[in-house]
Amino acid sequence: MATPPVETTPPETKTILPPQAIKAPAGQTLHALHYKLVLTLYRVFAISVLYLVLIGILAYAWVMGFYAVNSSWAAPVILSAADEKSLDFREKLVTSQQTIEDLKVDTKKLGDGVAEMKKHRAALLALEPKLQAAIAREQNHNLVAGPALSTLDQQKLADNATTQKVLETLNQVESNIHKDLTSGLITQGDAATQLAAVNQTRNAYTDSKIAEVLLTDSVLDKTTVGTGSLDVLVKQAELRSEVAQLDVAINVAEKQLQEEDRQIDRLHQAIATAKQNPYYLNASGGQTLYFAFVPYDDQAYATPGNTIYDCYLNMVLCRKVGSVKQVFPSEEQAIHPIFKMQIRGFLIQMNLDHPESAKSKTVFLERKPVLF
């Protein structure tokens, strides 16, 4: 294959000139002027926008850097009376106070009950020596009366045996009376009188036998442990049991009383602590209160009495707007006003001379962030 010749394209014949160099008719000149105007406006606009973007970027970087290193900022927080946390807090507080009242009533009832039980116990304990004395007295009496009655009982038995022998002769006497009457030796009246006397003797013997039985019974009572004595012992045991039960009940009641007292103390302490909480203050106070969230990194500047500054653009041209009134120790979590990340910290109460500063995104504690 033949080698093709080296070719060079002829130089460009057309001369490309810039639009402004071409001599154009009037219409085109007008068109070019229009373009020029639009282009000038566009360039002014574009340069302005680019400078604004540049300023925006630098400002953004500055703000980010500033808040990354600054350690004296705080974020004002406006707590409304209808704030959910405040309302919740208030509700819990009311519930706690109600619980205290209930506990107080319970404590009083329990205290009264314990006093009553103690009184009852004292009465029961007072009965015990009397019962003991009565039992001893009775035992002593029995010791004396028992043998005497026993002797009398023996004597009575002997008397009755003698009487019985005598009564055996009465049947013969009665038969003789009937014979004498039949034979007419005695009148009927005399016979009746004599028979009545015989019968009276027999009645006397029966009475004597009854007395003997009763006496024997009395001897048994006085010389052995009978049911009567046992009843007394049962009563004594019941008395002691009742005292013991009262002791237990009193002990339990006293412990419960102590526990309830402790619970009341705890609730009082909790309420006292709660009263130091911003949400309680917010919910209970009639006046507007100002709070601010302080991250833990800025803790060093959150001291009561420290000055509070509010700044334009969140960092410059700062002015004094108040001071730190109170620091609340309980932990709070909040969203970082710039970085929008969750951070930990606590709340402070502010005394603000300029209430509108409560609406600022950030305020600064103790010192101006950039010296002016």
Add this chain to the structure above:
Amino acid sequence: MAPILLWLILILCLLISVVKYLMGIIMRFSFPSTKARKDYTYEPAVSVLMPCYNEGKTVYETIESISKSNYPNEKFEVIAQDDCSADDSYEWMLKAQRDFTNIRIRTGRNAVNSGKARSVCNALQHSASEIIISIDSDCIFHPDAIRELTACFAEPRMGSVGGRVGVRNPNDSVITAIQTLIYYSAFQLYKIPENWTRSICCISGCLFAIRRELLLEIEPAIRARNWFGVPVNQGEDRFLTHQTLLRGYGTYINNDALCWTTVPNTLSVLFKQQLRWRRSIVRDFFFTMKTLPQHVWKLHPNTVFTLVLTPVGALVGLLVVVNMLTQDPLSWTGPVPLITALAIGAVLSWVVKRYSAKEAVRHPLAFAAYVAWSFVSSLFLTPLALCTMDSADWGTRTIAAVEREQEVPLGNATR
């Protein structure tokens, strides 16, 4: 209300992006119609136009790679157009012309520095071929690139065909590693659904084939591009693709047509390149909005979606990042974006290593840096692009540009 709307739009854009990637995966393996019918017997005359500015010896290597193409030598030519390079690029072009005599090479120089688009147009004047292939002068081409591109023109309504651009320097730095993965996924996945409807919205200027008559039709529009009188010499590839679509032709990326480019390996160069691209996207968006009814009636909905939602996504992304920085400044520092980027990077790295070993990224974990880059990109590129629409600065050849500033009235860049 506004933030919700913003998030909705962002989610929509993200969804569309994700859906496009997912569709890309599905279509790649399941839809034969996403691939154009190729006819390798179709061998039209081809002119490879190569505008060049300050490329030095690279231009010689580029021409060398073209000279090794598997395409009948008598059917293609290289027209190298130097755009008044300040270095020895033109000498290298002449040397290549002398050395690679197996193909026809024509060289030329612009009278004044005119920019890439106009250099292509100038080169076009010396071409008579049926198919024009515009290439970048810093790329290395696969021997089959020309054959692959021309084979796609067998479809009669095919207007423009692009090739896949691979990265020559994937392991130069973290920045090149990121770009390697992004380039690969963009060509292999993101553009596949667009291929399905033959409606690629931006064919890379690195390897861009177009029918001659179509380019001639569009050429006046290319030359006339301006921003309120300021000539526009950037984003000609996006403009050409868009114009092709509006003229009722199809556009397509043939991933078998390969070329390799050297991507920026420093953040500043990458930023300038991305800024230039973002300007093109914004400019294209304005044009789309200006002629929206025409787009809606003429183009496939898939094309309109891509043309509208891609730039809207960039705008909304900016607003979302600003919103995020002001509302929740530290949200982006969480582990989720990092882990997501690492996971995507690991998967992409494995895929690239598996299917394109030449581009294998040695440190796939470097993709995590994409989080930081996407942040910078979303935040700065769009506003900067919106405010510098009148800029003709190419951005990546600045030293030489300063030297020649006096004689470059239309802009100082060619690529």
